Amino acid sequence: MLKINDLHASVDDKEILRGINLTVNAGEVHAIMGPNGSGKSTLASVIAGKEEFEVTKGSVELDGEDLEDDAPEERAHKGIFLSFQYPVEIPGVSVTNFMKTAINESRKARGLEDMPANEMLKLIREKSELLEIDRKFLSRSLNEGFSGGEKKRNEIFQMAMLEPKLAILDETDSGLDIDALRIVANGVNKLKSKDNAVIVITHYQRLLEHIVPDFVHVLHNGKIVKSGGKELAHELEEKGYDWLKQEQAV
Amino acid sequence: MAYTEEELKKELETKEYEYGFYTDLKSDTLPKGLNEDIVVAISKKKNEPQWMTDWRIDAFRAWQEMEEPEWANVHYEKPDFQAISYYSAPKKADPNKTLNDVDPELLEMYRKLGISVDEQKKLQNVAVDIVVDSVSVATTFQKTLAEKGIIFMPISEAIQKHPDLVKKYMGTIVPKKDNFYAALNSAVFTDGSFCYIPKGVRCPMELSTYFRINEGGTGQFERTLVVADKGSYVSYLEGCTAPSRDENQLHAAVVELIALDDAEIKYSTVQNWYPGNKEGKGGVYNFVTKRGLCENNAKISWTQVETGSAVTWKYPSCILKGDNSIGEFYSIAVTNNYQQADTGTKMVHLGKNTRSTIISKGISAGKSQNSYRGLVQINSRAENARNFSQCDSLLMGNECGAHTFPYIEVKNKTAQIEHEATTSKIGEDQIFYCNQRGIETEKAIALIVNGFSKEVLNKLPMEFAVEAQKLLEISLEGSVG
Known part of the structure; x- marks a missing residue:
């Protein structure tokens, strides 16, 4: 589904990604771990098409198509979803209104009419139940005055509404207490299918107890330095990242 | 006001001519420019009672003594008040005009x-x-x-x-x-x-x-x-x-x-x-x-x-x-x-x-x-x-x-x-x-x-x-x- 080939990317002429290779197939869950500043969030932003990052070499392909010329919204229409580490506030725009706009814009891109209001309501009801979200929450302004946990849960609610092909969860576990973590993880697990894929970016092994990855990759200095199964996450939890850094140095 | 509307019209026509423009002076248009006659003419065109005419004249005289305000935070070229036509009846639909x-x-x-x-x-x-x-x-x-x-x-x-x-x-x-x-x-x-x-x-x-x-x-x-x-x-x-x-x-x-x-x-x-x-x-x-x-x-x-x-x-x-x-x-x-x-x-x-x-x-x-x-x-x-x-x-x-x-x-x-x-x-x-x-x-x-x-x-x-x-x-x- 997703194929990243020798990807190099910079911001303000500073190279952050230095040759990433990664293949994600439908039905798989990949975890990307690594110390601060290793390029995890940059990788997520580059896949989503954020303009401030310049791809200097290599490519990102979705279903065999190079995404290079696609604007972020076009990538979204093709099924890429990014759960933000720091979701932004949009005062005066309710969660419901935001979702309605997002869904209808995607439909428009596919040549479909707006989603009928009754279908929209049904979808909202279904997905908010799945994520144990109080529907009053949905009339509040997007992320304005939300707690850290509420923001993250709202990201996963949006993911459930948009039903992406590839979901990238960037540090979704940060700021979540144990109950919220369980709810979010349950949501992600329920949305998983043989047709979609998830990339979980995280610092800690904690989230991976709930969302069990098929593959774990360690990112360091803009490169994947080690890949393995879910047991790699346990190893990292025990030993930290230093041993990998040393291994790299040698 | 001694003169009648007819006289006024005549006077305006002459003035218009004097200034050298040609305007098709239909009964519902006044020439460009502003003076007391124009103010009176507007009032007459509307068949207004005398009190209204006097009110307008009073306002006009006051306006002449006033300065255009400059305190607002805007910059523009001041309008030329003599280049404006102060009365034209609402436009009627043009029968030959289409949306094209x-x-x-x-x-x-x-x-x-x-x-x-x-x-x-x-x-x-x-x-x-x-x-x-x-x-x-x-x-x-x-x-x-x-x-x-x-x-x-x-x-x-x-x-x-x-x-x-x-x-x-x-x-x-x-x-x-x-x-x-x-x-x-x-x-x-x-x-x-x-x-x-x-x-x-x-x-x-x-x-x-x-x-x-x-x-x-x-x-x-x-x-x-x-x-x-x-x-x-x-x-x-x-x-x-x-x-x-x-x-x-x-x-x-x-x-x-x-x-x-x-x-x-x-x-x-x-x-x-x-x-x-x-x-x-x-x-x-x-x-x-x-x-x-x-x-x-x-x-x-x-x-x-x-x-x-x-x-x-x-x-x-x-x-x-x-x-x-x-x-x-x-x-x-x-x-x-x-x-x-x-x-x-x-x-x-x-x-x-x-x-x-x-x-x-x-x-x-x-x-x-x-x-x-x-x-x-x-x-x-x-x-x-x-x-x-x-x-x-x-x-x-x-x-x-x-x-x-x-x-x-x-x-x-x-x-x-x-x-x-x-x-x-x-x-x-x-x-x-x-x-x-x-x-x-x-x-x-x-x-x-x-x-x-x-x-x-x-x-x-x-x-x-x-x-x-x-x-x-x-x-x-x-x-x-």
Whole structure:
């Protein structure tokens, strides 16, 4: 589904990604771990098409198509979803209104009419139940005055509404207490299918107890330095990242 | 005045000839330029009573002594008052004109705003073929209004039919010598609206709908007078979301509202005059004086959505004379390209327990300048007066400006005044967030702007809130590269 080939990317002429290779197939869950500043969030932003990052070499392909010329919204229409580490506030725009706009814009891109209001309501009801979200929450302004946990849960609610092909969860576990973590993880697990894929970016092994990855990759200095199964996450939890850094140095 | 209208016409024709222009002098056009004869001629054309003519002359003489104000934060070339024609009867539909003759760009804008073909034709002076619906609707309205004793008609008609009411109230809130442009308007106003709601009557409809059907184009020097008698209520909407490419460069309107004891007036404006092109050429100068007076327990609420005009200078104000009276001002002002707006309000607290609320939302884009200017004045006898002001500015890009000039004068220790102001910029992070959810940049901006303006949009009558929302989107189109 997703194929990243020798990807190099910079911001303000500073190279952050230095040759990433990664293949994600439908039905798989990949975890990307690594110390601060290793390029995890940059990788997520580059896949989503954020303009401030310049791809200097290599490519990102979705279903065999190079995404290079696609604007972020076009990538979204093709099924890429990014759960933000720091979701932004949009005062005066309710969660419901935001979702309605997002869904209808995607439909428009596919040549479909707006989603009928009754279908929209049904979808909202279904997905908010799945994520144990109080529907009053949905009339509040997007992320304005939300707690850290509420923001993250709202990201996963949006993911459930948009039903992406590839979901990238960037540090979704940060700021979540144990109950919220369980709810979010349950949501992600329920949305998983043989047709979609998830990339979980995280610092800690904690989230991976709930969302069990098929593959774990360690990112360091803009490169994947080690890949393995879910047991790699346990190893990292025990030993930290230093041993990998040393291994790299040698 | 010794001479008759005929003589006057003759004189004007000769003058016209003297100046060397050729104008096809139909009976409904006056030559360019302004002098006392023109003022008298306007009055005569409207068959006005002598008191009205004298009133105009008085205003004209005062205007001649006045200086054009320069304190506003706007820069423009001053109009040449002798190059303006001060009277021309409303344009009639041109039987040979079709929509194919209209600028396609304008038609595209109409389409986006969802304006019906009939209405488009009306706006462009194209003859409307199917009028059955609007005529019958208007007739129903007129009947309903008449049953309640509500008077709603062009002010020129009111001067003829209800001279006592007009004489009693006109110029009491905005005196004819109030300011340069109000004096000019008082001298040369050609038409406008008059509305009177009798005691205890609640006007059963938004006067907007009626207005739109009956009023084709708005004049250059419009004069509006709304009187809500004791315990009555009226909601009035002026303007139209449809863009008007008026060739008149100078618009100087006067609006006076009078809310007697326990009465309420809600006055909403959508202003979308031609703002000039992207290079800042052309566009309307909109210099307006709007003021309302509240007696005991009365309430006046101004709501405005200002997106048009090259230069706007406008401060809808409330004089809270009566005890327990309430004044409100809700405003959205959008400026793009080279537009300049200096707008706000004055809340003058005279009575006890008077309250006022000001919510101003300024949105600047392009190279435009957007200023809020407001005065909250608490006079010495206004015990327990309260004011809450909130001025928010939203900037798009790096070349525009937002300015806030709040003036607060308090002469009574019991007053409570709150002022909040914020300035924010549409951030790249916000745009990227929307993009990532599949929302393209223009749409994302529209969404953010609508969210920012929501508190004010909510104050508009329902039917117009939707149109105003679309108007905001269109006004800011192409403002982010």
